[in-house]
Amino acid sequence: MTSPASSRIPGHVAIIMDGNGRWARQRGLPRIEGHRRGVETVRTVTDAGRELGLRTLTLYAFSVENWNRPQDEVGALMGLLEYYLKKELNTFVKNRIRLRTIGRTEDLPAGVQKHLNHTIAATREFTDYTLVLALNYGARTEIGDAARAYGEAVAAGKEQPGEASWERFRRYLYTADLPDPDLIIRTSGETRLSNFLLMQGAYAEFVFTPVLWPDFSKDDLAAAIAEYGKRERRYGLTSEQLQTATPA
Numbered sequence: 001m002t003s004p005a006s007s008r009i010p011g012h013v014a015i016i017m018d019g020n021g022r023w024a025r026q027r028g029l030p031r032i033e034g035h036r037r038g039v040e041t042v043r044t045v046t047d048a049g050r051e052l053g054l055r056t057l058t059l060y061a062f063s064v065e066n067w068n069r070p071q072d073e074v075g076a077l078m079g080l081l082e083y084y085l086k087k088e089l090n091t092f093v094k095n096r097i098r099l100r101t102i103g104r105t106e107d108l109p110a111g112v113q114k115h116l117n118h119t120i121a122a123t124r125e126f127t128d129y130t131l132v133l134a135l136n137y138g139a140r141t142e143i144g145d146a147a148r149a150y151g152e153a154v155a156a157g158k159e160q161p162g163e164a165s166w167e168r169f170r171r172y173l174y175t176a177d178l179p180d181p182d183l184i185i186r187t188s189g190e191t192r193l194s195n196f197l198l199m200q201g202a203y204a205e206f207v208f209t210p211v212l213w214p215d216f217s218k219d220d221l222a223a224a225i226a227e228y229g230k231r232e233r234r235y236g237l238t239s240e241q242l243q244t245a246t247p248a
């Protein structure tokens with residue numbers, strides 16, 4: 001059984017990185033400068049997550065809806081992503097960080113896919129800490145893709161419709177081999193989920209912080225984790241039931 005001390009550290013933290021544009025606007029800079037600073041924060045927070053003892057960190061880097069932004073911003077984000085992957089490969093290997101993605105990465109530019117595949121292959125043996133980049137991700141798209149794959153499995157006789165359950169269906173999600181997020185953080189003061197991990201977050205705790213993503217620091221991550229540590233996760237039970245079940 002998990003000890004009370006270790007259960008105060010969430011195994012899996014997922015972050016909706018928001019506020020790059022506002023950070024730039026406040027300084028009279030183009031939006032892309034906010035994204036550039038946002039990439040620095042991705043580095044800082046990836047390190048911080050490892051140092052604070054997380055096992056999995058998921059970052060919502062590009063949603064299926066983000067393609068509708070101005071084309072120069074989309075192009076710049078893809079350029080930044082490719083630059084980041086090239087630059088971080090050595091650090092991933094040195095710090096034993098496994099890189100994973102969720103989302104329809106097959107629709108990303110070829111250069112980004114090439115670096116993603118290379119980094120994923122180079123880090124696949126690492127087991128202590130996993131960075132998951134949600135790229136061209138949308139929860140409703142994911143559920144549609146999973147339903148299609150599940151339907152194909154039924155047609156192939158690999159699944160029995162009468163045995164359908166969440167436990168069986170979840171194996172067709174992009175996150176099949178990942179734990180559910182324990183804590184979901186959104187920066188920049190917005191309090192929406194924006195199509196992020198809708199099913200996997202069913203029992204997650206939420207922390208919303210006004211800090212804009214480029215300013216989000218290791219201390220801010222530690223503060224969100226401390227807030228998580230004060231919450232009682234009941235999974236539908238009563239507080240009294242939990243007290244009885246928890247060993248002294």
Ligand code: FPP
Nearest residue numbers: 017018019020021022038039042061081084
């Ligand atoms: C939200 O800020 C941020 C994004 C849509 C993109 C997040 C991308 C990065 C942090 C950089 C690239 C990522 C990696 C992993 C290299 P916003 O533009 O919506 O901000 P606003 O709401 O203030 O306009």
